[in-house]
Amino acid sequence: MDTTVFERYESEVRSYCRTFPVVFDYAKGSIVRSSDGKDYLDFFNGAGALNYGHNNDFIKGRLLDYLQSDAIVHSLDMFTVAKAEFIEYLEEHIIAPRGLDYKVQFPGPTGTNAVEAALKLARKVTGRSNIFALNGCFHGMTLGSLALTCDLEKRAGAGVALHDVTHIPAPYQFGEDLALKFITDTLDDCHSGIEKPAAIVIETVQAEGGIHVFSNRYLQGIRNICTKYEILMVIDDIQVGCGRTGSFFSFERAGVIPDIEILSKSISGYGLPFAIDLIKPEFDIWKPAEHNGTFRGNQLAMVAGKAALELVVSGAIEDGVHERETLVETFLTKHIKPLVPDAEIRGIGLIWGIDVHDGAKAKAICDRCFEKGLIIERAGRKDAVVKIMPSLVIPKDQLTQGLEIIAEAIKETL
Numbered sequence: 328m329d330t331t332v333f334e335r336y337e338s339e340v341r342s343y344c345r346t347f348p349v350v351f352d353y354a355k356g357s358i359v360r361s362s363d364g365k366d367y368l369d370f371f372n373g374a375g376a377l378n379y380g381h382n383n384d385f386i387k388g389r390l391l392d393y394l395q396s397d398a399i400v401h402s403l404d405m406f407t408v409a410k411a412e413f414i415e416y417l418e419e420h421i422i423a424p425r426g427l428d429y430k431v432q433f434p435g436p437t438g439t440n441a442v443e444a445a446l447k448l449a450r451k452v453t454g455r456s457n458i459f460a461l462n463g464c465f466h467g468m469t470l471g472s473l474a475l476t477c478d479l480e481k482r483a484g485a486g487v488a489l490h491d492v493t494h495i496p497a498p499y500q501f502g503e504d505l506a507l508k509f510i511t512d513t514l515d516d517c518h519s520g521i522e523k524p525a526a527i528v529i530e531t532v533q534a535e536g537g538i539h540v541f542s543n544r545y546l547q548g549i550r551n552i553c554t555k556y557e558i559l560m561v562i563d564d565i566q567v568g569c570g571r572t573g574s575f576f577s578f579e580r581a582g583v584i585p586d587i588e589i590l591s592k593s594i595s596g597y598g599l600p601f602a603i604d605l606i607k608p609e610f611d612i613w614k615p616a617e618h619n620g621t622f623r624g625n626q627l628a629m630v631a632g633k634a635a636l637e638l639v640v641s642g643a644i645e646d647g648v649h650e651r652e653t654l655v656e657t658f659l660t661k662h663i664k665p666l667v668p669d670a671e672i673r674g675i676g677l678i679w680g681i682d683v684h685d686g687a688k689a690k691a692i693c694d695r696c697f698e699k700g701l702i703i704e705r706a707g708r709k710d711a712v713v714k715i716m717p718s719l720v721i722p723k724d725q726l727t728q729g730l731e732i733i734a735e736a737i738k739e740t741l
């Protein structure tokens with residue numbers, strides 16, 4: 328099938344299809360097939376929405392049973408059996424065993440809507456309007472979250488002033504000690520010109536920002552500042568939560584507990600739209616219907632989401648990530664780094680970046696990968712980072728095959 332219908336009728340705003348200009352039709356595990364029968368290995372993974380692979384059989388079985396039974400599919404946010412089962416499973420098998428205590432909010436079913444909810448709530452709790460966000464961050468494309476997002480081209484699309492946010496240095500810019508000192512000095516200085524924020528919103532790994540992994544020490548520093556100055560710590564785990572970094576919540580490695588934790592993308596396990604805010608009970612001061620929306624009760628996503636959590640609880644996901652992490656890191660160090668000695672390789676779990684410091688070079692590599700049957704995206708400033716983000720359950724031979732394609736593409740293009 329050619330792409331004429333899209334070019335003729337679909338809005339110019341279309342995005343990823345420009346990088347991967349074929350018509351996709353079928354997907355299973357880590358393989359995606361185009362309508363003309365070519366197979367592609369998927370190292371992009373629905374931008375992180377498909378941690379358990381395309382059309383995961385276990386999750387699909389639950390969805391098919393649910394649909395077959397004519398159980399409720401649309402419910403606004405009314406009480407349903409599917410919602411009760413999702414909440415109970417999440418609380419009893421994920422939240423409680425980690426010694427956490429959270430209430431669950433179902434915002435609209437996108438990451439950006441969950442960020443909007445967190446911003447509103449932090450502002451409501453503290454009575455402050457300012458928010459601290461980090462240079463290089465990405466938190467979404469609606470006005471509130473876009474005010475945090477740093478990409479200047481994306482911000483320009485707003486067409487209005489994006490305000491009530493102060494961008495603070497990321498630890499990789501001037502070192503983590505100075506990054507933390509900047510915050511405390513600003514908060515202590517009555518002439519800083521910067522209002523105390525309601526929240527510090529942070530990703531533990533800046534993903535769109537170019538795969539920058541923040542150290543445990545830095546994350547603990549942020550937690551301590553938030554506690555000392557009575558600021559809410561909000562972790563945006565939309566892209567790197569749900570096992571991506573090796574633990575279900577990405578903050579677990581640092582031993583910090585955010586006041587609000589945001590999950591979306593892979594929380595439904597099947598690529599269905601879904602998002603949740605996990606809120607410490609003392610901050611759950613919403614009035615009824617204060618963050619409403621028609622699609623906050625996506626029952627299919629809840630059914631699939633519970634099945635995905637069962638996979639996580641079985642231990643198979645986290646163990647699998649650790650094994651595959653070693654495979655990726657070893658390959659990148661042994662076989663990729665020597666090809667591009669100036670490149671920086673960064674990552675954790677199953678999110679890795681090859682920073683070639685040049686957008687055109689990164690584009691050439693990714694384009695060649697696509698020609699060779701690998702779907703892979705770029706991230707970071709100038710899109711100079713080749714971003715490796717496969718499914719968490721990708722068979723190891725396919726993982727190696729994808730990495731070999733990247734190595735070949737580098738050899739052929741640089």
Ligand SMILES: Cc1ncc(COP(=O)(O)O)c(C=O)c1O
Nearest residue numbers: 437438439465466467563565566
């Ligand atoms: C860290 C982070 N926050 C928020 C978002 C926005 O999520 P959505 O695209 O579902 O609105 C994304 C999307 O890539 C993300 O990576």
